[in-house]
Amino acid sequence: MEDWAEADQPGGPQRRCIATGQVRPKEELLRFVVSPAGEVVPDLERRLPGRGIWLSARRDVVNTAVSKRLFAKAARRAVTVPDDLADRVGVLLGRRCLEVLSLARRAGQALCGFEKVKAELKAGRVAVLVEARDAAEDGKNKIRALASGVPVVELFDAVELGEPFGRDQSVHAALSQGGLARRLVVEAGLLAGFRQGLVSRPSSGAAPESV
Structure with missing residues (x-):
């Protein structure tokens, strides 16, 4: 049909x-x-x-x-x-994104922490950067300065972002190349329409943009 x-x-x-x-x-x-x-x-x-x-x-x-x-x-x-259909969809989309992050962590394709993410960015091994939307601007700016051309997702607060990594909070996370990274960009693109935040898909060499 x-x-x-x-x-x-x-x-x-x-x-x-x-x-x-x-x-x-x-x-x-x-x-x-x-x-x-x-x-x-x-x-x-x-x-x-x-x-x-x-x-x-x-x-x-x-x-x-x-x-x-x-x-x-x-x-x-x-x-x-x-009547609350939009709210239900927003919750489901958020869960799907966090599930992708959890899968990526278990597969060894995602990590979190300022120094770890910084090292991966310097090595050119980051496919998607995920930042807590309530993180301090100075820390985010330091990380983003290394993330030229890397898609950035900024849709979760630190408590939410900590969940897939088994932490109380997480501010910076990164995914390596692969299907899960591509899936997160797609899922986050859908969620962005239900949350205030960033899902930037810069072209190669372009710096991530904030909203």
């Missing part, structure tokens, strides 16, 4: 957001399905059965879809939509 979406394009699968009308790659959008009980549920792994309903990964877009009953229009049937 096909999704409510655009057909796949030569550059890869693309889908249309039911709220904005924009057509974007699937990995940049959120998929929802209607459960057998008629409830709209997020399908962040894009694996649940049923026709997919797609939205841009932004809190305001999800809230618009809820308030304007766009899910029912797309499904062409009565559906039940939680």
Whole structure:
């Protein structure tokens, strides 16, 4: 059964957001399905059965879809939509990012700590830099000065960032090259629409930008 979406394009699968009308790659959008009980549920792994309903990964877009009953229009049937759907999606996306970090740590592809991250950056072995959003600016500036061309994720506070590493708090973390690093950038890109923070994808040689 096909999704409510655009057909796949030569550059890869693309889908249309039911709220904005924009057509974007699937990995940049959120998929929802209607459960057998008629409830709209997020399908962040894009694996649940049923026709997919797609939205841009932004809190305001999800809230618009809820308030304007766009899910029912797309499904062409009565559906039940939680009023706090955007909050639920934000929580799920945050968990997914932290799970990626935990997997990377167990695989030996992620580490934390100022000196360790600093050493990895100097050695050119960092694929993604993760910084606590409530960290002191002087420490972040020292690390970022070494992170030219490295994507930076700044979406979690120090307590949250410490969780995947089994610590009470963590301020600086880094992932090495690999599928988990690429996955974190994608997942963090989705989460950025639900949190104030940074997910910067600088081109080679460009310094990370702060927001």
